Structures are given as C-alpha cells and as structure tokens.
Amino acid sequence: MGLMPEKVPEKFLKPYNPQAVEGKIYKKWEESGYFNPDNLPGNRTQPFTITLPPPNVTGTLHVGHAYEDTLQDILIRFERMRGKKALWVPGTDSAAIATQARVEKNIQKDEGKSRHDLGREELVRHVTEFAKNSEATILSQVRKMGASLDWSRYAYTLDEKRNTAVFTAFKRMYDAGLIYRGNRIVNWDPKGQTTISDDEIVHEERDAKLYTFRYSKTFPIPVATTRLETKVGDTAVAVHPDDERYKQYVGKEYDAVLCDVPVHIKIIADAAVDPAFGTGALGVTPAHSQTDWEIADRHDLPRPQIINEIAKMTVEGRLCGKKTTEAREAVAEWLQNEGLLEKVEDIKQNVSTSERTGAIIEPLPKLQWWIDVDKNFVHQNGSTTTLKKVMRQAVESSAVTMPQEGFRNAYFHWIDNLRDWCISRQIWFGHRIPVWYKGDEIYCDVGAPQGDGWKQEEDVLDTWFSSALWTFSTLGWPEKTKDLETYHPTSVMSPAYEILYLWVSRMILMSEFHLGQPPFKTVLIHGLVRAKDGRKFSKSLNNGVDPLDIINKYGADALRMGLIVGAAVGADVKFDEQRVKGYKLFANKLWNIARFVLSQEQTGDIKPELKQEFDTMAADVTKDIEEYRIYMAAEKLYHYIWDRFAAQLIEESKGKPEYGASLYYILENSLKLLHPFMPFVTEEIWADMPSKKDLLMVEGWPTK
C-alpha cells in the first residue's frame, strides 16, 4: 500500500492553478451544448427556469453582479444535476436614461458638444455603439464567473424581437384603456430634461428656511412655506376641516398682488393638511406640488404653471425669467419690505432629487403617457380587476412566493401607495412610443400608419416598461412559442432588494395582463455586496472591488464561495478578501484529496457506516439548497470535506487498503455536491475520475 504516484495524473503533482484551468473548462461546457436544456442528456420533463436580471449596458460588471450570478448559477446547476430541463436565460438591458446620460457626458467631455448639436440620429448611433462595447465586456465577465447561461437564447432589450414585444404590449394596453395620455403633474428632472417615475427619486435631507407670511395685510391666515417663489402660483389656502382656529374663514376668497403677480386665494378645508405643521395652513400651489395637485383635484381649483422646464419663473413682473432660487430671495425681500413676512426659521427638509442626475425635482404639469393602475379590465381568468389588485393578489395568493417575509410586507405597503405609472421619457435612446399623430387623430400600433402627414411621438418609454416584459419577451412572446409554453412562468427570480418595487412588481403587472399568469413562482431577494466596513462600494470612496482582479488572484470558485458564505440570502454581504483567500486554499485542499484518493486502489467494500454518514450529510445539504439556505449548504460541505473527510477519514485510512472504495465513493459524490458552488475545480478533477462518463455538470445529483 502507500502512494502509487504512477497512477496519479501528472497535473495533480502541482498545486491547483485556477488561472490555467477555468478558461479551458468554461470552453468545454460551452462546446458540450449543455447550457441549452434542449441538449441535455436523458429524458427530462420538468422545467426549471431562471431569467438573469439583465445588467445595464452602462459599463462593466461589479462584485454585486458576481454575487447575483453565483446565487443563480448554484440553483441552475443544482436543478440541472437533479434532472430538470434547466434553463438560465441571459440578456442585457439598454437602460435608456442611464446609458444616454453616460454617453452624453462623454461626448460633452471629449467634443464639447451637447445632444442637440448632434441630433437624434447621430446621438442614438453613438449610444448604440457604446452599448455594444460594454455589452461585450459584460458578457465576457459573466462567463468568467462560470455562469451556465444558455447563450443561444441571449436577448437584449432593444433587439428586434424585444422591440416587437414592447410595441405589442403597448398597443394591447392602449386598446384596453390602461395606457392613456394625460396632463398631470410629473416629476421633472431639470438637469436630465425628462420626467422620471416616483421610484427614481431619492430623498435627501437638506437645510432649508421656513418662511411664515401673509398674502396681504387683510389676509386672515399666515402661511408657512419653504418655497416662497411658488406662492405666486397659489390658488387656495387649505386648513384642516376640524381646525377651530380657521373654521370661520373656510369658503371665503381673497385677492392680492404678490410681487406684481395678481393671485386669487380661496380658503378651503382638506384633511390632507397637518394642523400641527407651521401655522396649520397650507398655501396650495396646484401646478408645482404633488399633494397640492391632488387637493386641486378635490376642490376644482385653477392650476397656473409658474415655473418652466429649465426651473425658471414664467410669471410677469419682477420675477420673470428668474431661477427659482433667486426668485425665492426676491419674494422674501419684497415681503419684508411690504411688512408681510412674519418669521423665518431654519429647518431640516427632505428634498426630492433625481437618482440619476442629482438635480432637485421640479414638479410640473405635463402631457405624458401613463399606465392606469386603478382602472378595471378583464383578466384572462375572466375576472374584472385592476392592475393594482393583480399585483397584490399574485403575492397574497402565493402564486408568487417570497420566502423572506419582510420583503413580502414591504411589497404590499408599496403597492398600496402606488399611483399611475408615468411611462414616457423625453430622451432619444430607447423604445420610441408607438403612437402617431395627425391633427387631432391618434394612431397606435406596432408599425407606422399608412398615408402622409403622420408624425410619431417623440418620447421614448421608461426603460422599466421593457424590463417588465422580460420573463416572457425573452421566450419569444408575443409569438406563441414552444419556449413560452415550456418555461413560463419561470421558477425563480433573484433581484437585489433595491429593485423589488421598480422591477418585480412591474413584471407581475405585465405578465398578469398579457399572459394571465405570474412571471415567476418564487422571488428570492438578495442583499447588496458592501465593502468590509459596511459602506457601499462607490467611485467617490474609491473602495471598489473588480471581480476580475479577485478572480485573477484566487480563482472564480473562491470568489463564488467567498460571496455566498458572507451572509444569509437577503442580508447584505460584506466583502472580505481574506475569506476568498480561504476558499482558494479549500480548492487546493480538494485538489490534494483527489491526488491522494486517486493514488489508492479502490479496494474493499464501501463501508456502510461511512456511506450512511455521507448520505445523511448529502440529504441535509440538498434540503438546505431547496430551501435557499445556500450559505449553510456551502458551509456544511466545506466542513465535511475538510474536517471529516480529509482530516479524519483519510488519516485513518493510511496503510489500510480496505478503505480504498470508501474514499473513492466519498470523493466522487463530494465532487457532485460541491459542483454547483465550485464548478471549475470540481469539473477539472472530475475529468480524471476513472468512473466518469460525461461532464460533471450533467452528472446525477447524489441524493433525492
């Protein structure tokens, strides 16, 4: 007995070298065709589908993507080995606003030109070219992670099939009356010069001044505001219906001239007013505040617009053409001189800013395209319902399950506060709205109308409109394809919690409306990858981690393990390079285990108690993966293989030939169990296992 080096393949005599192995292995997988479930061996009937949340073509992959890819790849490889038709659909997202903004910035910097200097066609050409480049970069990075995506089904939100899907979806919802064009208050981004949705807003706390003033000497109620300049657009003062102080004034109307602007103020009672804030009286500016717009709806007030798209005043008189911030000071000074300013206080205020550009949002009334979430339509199951109800019920009924309860409640909370979705954007890159105008006529269809004189809508769609169709547009919809029938609803969707509302809810909305079924059965929400100190990775902190650097240092397997073992799914992961290093050592440990076991004869019978012990562990690990305790599964395997198998069993076996078959059994099945987590090193060892028949990635899972 003892070592029989002549039996061990040459490669095992050196330490495991991921750099030399991973590229080769990935190529082998791709060439096998097994990423495509149609090519998988055996008689497979049960589908298992994941759609990759498409990364934006704005740049390169970050470590958050690497984490997301790993989670999904583990599930896909697991189910593939369990004999399912495992399909993981890759794709990328044009990310209209983000990508255009990025390219505009580059052009401004390099050539000193704006998008208007270039024109629509030229700009779109630039953006498309940029998108192509970063698409290529991103896809090569995803491959490096070992992601077993079916590249034959690759989709891009702006490719021809997805265009058809987007236009068809628009047309059908337009015909159902769920998409309408309406003049309503929008979130206007003065820097980006476009509307944005409620979900693209971030609130920032800033210092502000709270002014208390009267419209005129004879006006009975003082009013507090931080936005003095908008007061020339006021048409009412609202008080709480139960507020005894002001009851006597409700219904009265007053005229005043504020900074040369004549205003007509009606005093009204509305429950939206907080009697405890300021003076308990709210100056209502219908055209420049979401709340005030709604109050104006209820009281049928006029809504003069006094600020334009570049955040300048449009009224006559001294304020004309001033920026809002300058106008504010001008009004304060004027009130002071007139003796109408009663008080100025410093307060903290949450300001709405654009997530993308950082600009302060200016609420404005604009003619835009909307999806009505409260309007009745007939669902394909025959019931009359609304999009809002459909989004709620899909989760409430557990047609869509969210294993993490907390996110489920947050989802409901969000749905209940949902307003109509503004889907038009004033940019050039993206899906142009399939609507044409001629005089008063409006035409909506997948293609342009016949005849002369039609002009297509200039706006493009919110990028989330096309993303919302993603689970089924990638499978060929609106055609009735075999893929759609087989793989939809998909099995698991795994987005970061950041986009639970933005994306998940909207996929449910679209899938329920267009297909009459949910887009997926399970939503597995994952956390963010943060720096070791808990802060977000960001350019300004310069604490970014490039997954490619980590892969080059430690290998993709080690990176995968290091990310997975960081935290339970759903919690934030703190990235720790030391941990990744530890798993590089583990890969090498496994390598040496193989070296030892392969040097032994497979003598003796498999010892029942060892088999029993292994199989129990395997069943345990299986259950953990099934119930998404990915972290636990990985840890258990790690411990079994290192502490039990290597440290104890192999040590005991030395000089005892009767252990040979047992050791081989454990190695063979450990490789299978570990494959979803560390696909490269396990596949590389597998290639030299005497019992192998095919690639490890399609071997049967060792336990039920």
Place this chain on the structure above:
RNA sequence: GCGCGGUUAGCUCAGUUGGUAGAGCAUCCCCUUGACGUGGGGAGGGUCGUAGGUUCAAGUCCUACACCGCGCACCA
C-alpha cells in the same frame, strides 16, 4: 409618522420545528521528512442590545424600550 431589518467571540457573520452557544479570519501554544506547510493538533475568548413575560427549558416565542441601518409617506 408607518413599516422592515439588525444588535451573538477582537473582526465578518451562521444558528432551519425552543432542548448543554458555532464557523471563518485574527490571537496564543504544540506537532510534522511523504496527499497537501496553501499542512496537522490544541487553547483562550461570548451575562446572545436592555427590561419584563410565557415555558420544565428561551439566542430562538411574546411585550416594551434603546441604538444602528433601510424603505415608504409627509415635509407645505
């Protein structure tokens, strides 16, 4: 204000139905000329945020509070 997480070893985090507190890293000690020094063995270290409650038994269930993080709404 409403809601959701979190609070466990020096650090990062596990702890699945309540049953004698765990891992990795870090620290310290010891061992080792054949699978692997990218090794092996061992040790120290925790009143499981606070205060109550339920229970034979609570890190785990309940209530309140504190602190940290996040989301939503308001912010006139």
